[in-house]
Amino acid sequence: MxxxxxxxxxxxxxxxxxxxxxxxxxxxxxxxxxxxxxxxxxxMRAADPEGHPIELFRGAITYFPWLFLEITKSGWSVTKVILDPSLPISPTMTVVRASQKTPAGMATYANSITLTPGTITVGVSGDEFTVHALVRDGADDLEGGGMDRRVSQFEGAA
Amino acid sequence: MTLAVDLASWGLILLGSFFTLVGAFGLVRMPEVFTRMHAASVTDTLGVGFLILGMTLQAGFGLVTLKLLFLLALFVFTGPVVTHALAQACLHEGIKPLLAEDRRGMTRPRSTDPDDGRQPS
Amino acid sequence: MFAAAAAAILVALALAIIRAIKGPTVFDRVLAGNSVGTLAIMLLAVVGFLTERPEFLDIGLTYGLLNLIGTLSVLKFFRHGDLAYDADSESKS
CATH class of the missing domain: 1.20.5 (Single alpha-helices involved in coiled-coils or other helix-helix interfaces)
Structure with missing residues (x-):
């Protein structure tokens, strides 16, 4: 209500x-x-916990500044790759696990991966995302799971 | 005080213009469609973000600032949706990404659904 | 200063249109079309500040929503071959 x-x-x-x-x-x-x-x-059943997640508003206050900082850092590294005369790309496909419990949390994680320049979520099956990364370092960072932990913390802050 | 705000907003607008140009340059320079998406996302996040922040400083406090922030939120929430839909449509059409290293299916059993991005067995 | 930003956005627009003309697959063209939409919205905002008429921002917001729906409907057409395809009626995808 x-x-x-x-x-x-x-x-x-x-x-x-x-x-x-x-x-x-x-x-x-x-x-x-x-x-x-x-x-x-x-x-339309759009006013459910997935369509209007009021539980996540409190976590969003600290999550979005962190996400913008992350976007700026990886955006700068992609900029250096684009402007490098030898174009040192090493495209990598990898599979990462998502530890979020709710659909809204998983959607947040998938969209955060896509929003960060250099990594794109190309597919979802169960709790695993298939990710395309522009350089190997981006795939290594995601497999380390730092962003996954941060999104789980944001989801659990309800 | 106003001079400092002016200088900060000019810096942010110049930075936004720079990232916009870099993203568009990458869009032309990259070799195939998946790597081009990475270049376009530089324009969509950093270019748009810095330009809107710079304009927010110029606009002062009011309805114009609020509308600029709505525009930024629109880009932040809809940009990834479009990119994900585009990547999935490419895979569904059977376009093979150019890969230097493929870590799919190294640790997990392969799925047969081509739309989840895994290699079909 | 806004004139410099407008010039940069115009150059970026020209580059995106080059990709839309050259692009070998249809998805390159869709990507370039989406970029053209994004850059047009930023150009609307910058021109609004340049001529001191912030009403342009409302047009920018509307164009942003239209850009999203346009790109998604083109992709849905190429993905399913039918704009009225109902993904929920099938168990898969």
């Missing part, structure tokens, strides 16, 4: 942020639209 109210509140805040006009008529229209969208989401 609290999930539906939180979704309605977020949608209404999104309306207010995008509109910028605060006449009574438009604000009422926004509230009606937010409630209608929540009913549509319930009917």
């Amino acid at each position: 609290i999930r539906y109210f939180s979704l309605a509140g977020l949608l209404f805040a999104f309306w207010l942020a995008l509109s910028g006009h605060y006449t009574p008529m438009l604000v009422t229209a926004g509230a009606v639209c937010a409630v209608a969208c929540v009913f549509a989401a319930i009917r």
Whole structure:
């Protein structure tokens, strides 16, 4: 129940942020639209722990800055590879295990791997991801499991 | 104070332009489609991120900043979805990635489903 | 300063279009098309600041959503050969 109210509140805040006009008529229209969208989401079964994971909001406060730092570091190494005249790529395919328990946590891990430049999740089967890495070091880092542990910690911070 | 903010935002915008150019250059330079995706993701994350952060400093505090942050969140949440769908569609079509080293199936039994990226036995 | 960023984005757009023309497979072209969409959104934002009309950001947000749906629908068509394919009705994938 609290999930539906939180979704309605977020949608209404999104309306207010995008509109910028605060006449009574438009604000009422926004509230009606937010409630209608929540009913549509319930009917589409999109307002479940996977579609609107309010449990993860607290962990997200520290997770996203860490992820941006990680993206900057690996983005810089990919930049050096692209600008190197000899183009020293060594594409590697590997399989890594995901230790997350919920679907939202696994999706977070797979998307974090893809978002980091230099590694792409190309397939999922069970709790194993197939990963394509631009250079060998990227595959080695993922097999070390540092990001896996960080995402599990983010998932468990609920 | 304003001069410091201006300098910081100019630095961030220049950095964003640099990474955008590097990603597009890699898109032309890389040899095949999987490695090109890595180059495109430099544009999608670092280029867009630094450009939007620089513009946020120029915009000050208000609705414009909020909209810029919505744009950044849109890229962060939808970028990986598109890249993953593209990689899986490539494998489904039977395009073999150019590999220097293949560690699939070294420790685990091979799956027969070609869409999970494993080599079919 | 925004003019320099706009120039850099235009050069990047030209490079992405070169890849879209050259690309040997259809997926290279889809990737290049997605990059063109991303760069167009950034160009909209930068031009909005250059002309001091932040309304361009709303157009950028809309174009971002359209870019996502467009790329995914093209990929779904090549993956299943049918835009109305229902992945849930099959047990596999």
